[in-house]
Amino acid sequence: MxxxxxxxxxxxxxxxxxxxxxxxxxxxxxxxxxxxxxxxxxxxxxxxxxxxxxxxxxxxxxxxxxxxxxxxxxxxxxxxxxxxxxxxxxxxxxxxxxxxxxxxxxxxxxxxxHDVSITRQDRELGDCIHLDPDLYKQFIQASQDGRYRSSVLGSYRKTRYEEQKRINPHLQFGKFEHYVGCAEMAALRCVFGQGVSRGVPGEYVRAVFGDERLPYNEGWKPRRLKAFFPEMIPVLLLISHYAWPF
Incomplete structure (x- = not known):
């Protein structure tokens, strides 16, 4: 396209x-x-x-x-x-x-x-479709050096689980939901990341999560070589390692 x-x-x-x-x-x-x-x-x-x-x-x-x-x-x-x-x-x-x-x-x-979204509330607690401003602000502040590496994305998913476990008595979040959430983060990492070690720039995250906009203005371009399963699965497993809450 x-x-x-x-x-x-x-x-x-x-x-x-x-x-x-x-x-x-x-x-x-x-x-x-x-x-x-x-x-x-x-x-x-x-x-x-x-x-x-x-x-x-x-x-x-x-x-x-x-x-x-x-x-x-x-x-x-x-x-x-x-x-x-x-x-x-x-x-x-x-x-x-x-x-x-x-x-x-x-x-x-x-x-x-699923529950434990990065920027949406659990269904039992509020609006699970639209951006929650407080959760968005918290996610923006979670970056390291303005970047989101796999360790940051995984650790933040674990933080979100711990938060929702405390406040949502009807939390529904098992291994299926865990891997779905980690797959979402792996796709973000592969599509918007800048190589193995540099992670996703914070300005890309703000464009996608805050404006729901592709970060062309921030310098992003679609990948010439696409991310296939052999690349995605190790990223997913690494994020899952840092996010594992069970």
């Missing part, structure tokens, strides 16, 4: 636009890499956008294939092709009969949306 002209300039979400708990997905919508209104997004569109910002074909395919499955709280008692991590409703298609997804469905309960 090549960006041309003003088609993919950044425009914040309007009052009727749908958004998700994930700032990166919201960023893709704000740049028009997927539907700006957050509605009727096809798997092809989402996969293309994810690859554009730097994830490999294998990662993008695995992620999109999973979330485009029909959601079931208990897949063992649901029709074939459903999954807990799936986000779509049964028969959710566009006018051409192509399966589609709306961004707000990323926040549906008992799927991929």
């Amino acid at each position: 090549a960006l041309q002209g003003n088609e993919h300039d950044h425009h914040p979400a309007g009052p009727d636009d749908l958004r998700s708990p994930c700032p990166v997905l919201n960023t893709l919508a704000n740049h028009g890499l997927i539907a700006r209104n957050g509605r009727d997004i096809t798997a092809t569109q989402l996969k293309s956008a994810i690859q554009y910002i730097g994830l490999g074909f294998d990662v993008a395919t695995a992620l999109v294939s999973r979330v485009f499955e029909v959601h079931a709280d208990d897949p063992s008692h649901a029709p074939p092709g459903t999954s807990r991590a799936g986000l779509r409703d049964p028969n959710q298609v566009n006018k051409d009969g192509i399966p589609v997804l709306n961004l707000d469905q990323v926040g549906r309960p008992h799927a991929l949306e």
Whole structure:
């Protein structure tokens, strides 16, 4: 995907636009890499956008294939092709009969949306979809030397777990949610990081989490060599090591 002209300039979400708990997905919508209104997004569109910002074909395919499955709280008692991590409703298609997804469905309960978010509140405590200003400020202050290395991202995830465990008596956060959260941080590290040792610049984090904007103005460019599973998995495991709360 090549960006041309003003088609993919950044425009914040309007009052009727749908958004998700994930700032990166919201960023893709704000740049028009997927539907700006957050509605009727096809798997092809989402996969293309994810690859554009730097994830490999294998990662993008695995992620999109999973979330485009029909959601079931208990897949063992649901029709074939459903999954807990799936986000779509049964028969959710566009006018051409192509399966589609709306961004707000990323926040549906008992799927991929989880407690112990970096910048969103737990569902039991408040708004799990939109940015929490206090959590955002806390995350910004967590960087070391203005950067977010894997150790920082993992340690901060552990800090967030400890905070939410104290204040949320109904906390739902097991190993599945742990690895989902660490995978999110690994994707952030791989897409916006500057090499093995330099981490993610703080100004990139502020652009993506604060403005839901790709940090072009701060010097970021999409990766020429994409991040495939052989790169992603070790980063995920390293972050998980620092974040492990159990």
